Amino acid sequence: MNAAVASADAPKTSRLDGVAGKYLTFALAGEEYGLSVLKVREIIKIMDITPVPQVPSHIRGVINLRGKVISVIDLRLKFGFPPKDYDDRTCIVVVDAATDNGTVMTGVVVDSVAEVLNISADEVEETPDFGGRVQVDAIKAVAKVKGKVKMLVDIDRALGVDGF
Secondary structure, rough: OOOOHHHHOOOOOOOOOOEEEEEEEEEOOOEEEEEEEHHEEEEEEEEOOOOOOOOOOOEEEEEEEEOOEEEEEEEHHHOOOOOOOOOOOOOOEEEEEOOOOEEEEEEEEEEEOOOOOOOOOHHHEEOOOOOOOOEEEEEEEEEEEOOEEEEEEEEEHHHHOOOO
């Protein structure tokens, strides 16, 4: 077999490889997002958050989760949406986020949690290109499910030290 034929038969890798799977869907500012269930530890009701001085506004503070203190980030503010008062649908999704120092348990505040969806590879597309000045690193792909668009969040990048 010649090299040209062998390379044509080799599977192509894409940024979307491994994106299909189960996602917890949630709402932020009227839009739907998805987060890999493999990153989700649990979902809890909004609770008292102890503020921490001199941190960015999207970092709401810390909570005591069964004896472990974890930081809480308001994903609405992190993504640049206007603030919203918390209500009975507001939740904290506790996630395991990869950082330079290993995996860290963090709470992310979302407007509401919807459902767990199994998103197939044929429902996923690359994140649109918005030009060089707009960074969408925290969105790993876009899914088209049941006639709606859902942004699939890369929580490691969204909560990373560099942010986006």
